[in-house]
Amino acid sequence: EAGVAQSPRYKIIEKRQSVAFWCNPISGHATLYWYQQILGQGPKLLIQFQNNGVVDDSQLPKDRFSAERLKGVDSTLKIQPAKLEDSAVYLCASSPRQGDTGELFFGEGSRLTVL
Amino acid sequence: KQEVTQIPAALSVPEGENLVLNCSFTDSAIYNLQWFRQDPGKGLTSLLLIQSSQREQTSGRLNASLDKSSGRSTLYIAASQPGDSATYLCAARRIQGAQKLVFGQGTRLTINP
Numbered sequence: 001e002a003g004v005a006q007s008p009r010y011k012i013i014e015k016r017q018s019v020a021f022w023c024n025p026i027s028g029h030a031t032l033y034w035y036q037q038i039l040g041q042g043p044k045l046l047i048q049f050q051n052n053g054v055v056d057d058s059q060l061p062k063d064r065f066s067a068e069r070l071k072g073v074d075s076t077l078k079i080q081p082a083k084l085e086d087s088a089v090y091l092c093a094s095s096p097r098q099g100d101t102g103e104l105f106f107g108e109g110s111r112l113t114v115l
Numbered sequence: 116k117q118e119v120t121q122i123p124a125a126l127s128v129p130e131g132e133n134l135v136l137n138c139s140f141t142d143s144a145i146y147n148l149q150w151f152r153q154d155p156g157k158g159l160t161s162l163l164l165i166q167s168s169q170r171e172q173t174s175g176r177l178n179a180s181l182d183k184s185s186g187r188s189t190l191y192i193a194a195s196q197p198g199d200s201a202t203y204l205c206a207a208r209r210i211q212g213a214q215k216l217v218f219g220q221g222t223r224l225t226i227n228p
Contacts, residue, residue: 004158033215042119042204042218043159056215091158103149104216106159 002026004107006092012113018080021110024073025094031055033104034067034077035091043091049075079112087114117142119207121219129227130197136190136222138205143183146208149216150179150190153202162203163190195226 005024013019025032030051035043046065047057052072060067064083069075079086089109118141128134138148147166151159163172163179165188171180178191188205202223206216 006158040220042206042220043216044218045215048215093159103161103164104159105161106151108158111156 004092004094004105006090006107006110008110009108010111010113012115013082014115015084016081018078019082019112020079021077021090021092021112023075023077023092023107025075025092026105029094029096029105030072031095032069032075033093033095034075035093037089037091037109039088046077046090082112082114084114087112117145117207117209117217119205119217119219121203121205121222123222124220125223125225127225127227128195130195132195133191133193134195134224136192136203136205136224138188138190138219140186140188140207140217142207142209143186144209145183148179148181148188149206149208150177150188151204151206153204153221155201159204192224197226197228200224200226 007022011019032049034046036046037043046060047067048055049069052069065079067077089111091106091109093104093106095104120139149164150162152162153159165172165181176193181188202221204218204221206218208216
């Protein structure tokens, strides 16, 4: 069974530029999460989707971050314009459905460096 | 608001020792608690998941316990090996709301040969 796929693995941009990250969850997983992990810290949830609907985006900086999951499968996270403090690893995770007793499965992450 | 704390931030032990990693949470109304491993530059790998009705889970040399009343979980690693070196994170999921995972900051474990 294929795991959670993310791309690109690494991205270096200058501040005020834009960047997009892509995630393809495990096949059949209805719930998709984007987490931000700053160096030395635990991951912080940015947004959670159930199929193509947003369940929780309370910690998403909506003035610069946006995310979509139009067909309820893969998802894109965009940052525009980027700030220095956005340098982090962006982790995508999926689970079978909201409220399940199962585990979250994470991708390898996309490391962003903002100069 | 749920807060999850892991102490110590870093731990170094000789190979072969048994060790315990600690995780504490402030809100005992959790749905489950999950332990993850993270290797440098990698994503998170799920190790053990404990439901709120369970006391412990075991997988190989790993054993995780959960005590909701005291707001604590521990991860026990038996007969540690250099390959166990990684950062270990715990995460608690609330019963209500969006059931998002709240992570601790992790314990960076080094096993010395």
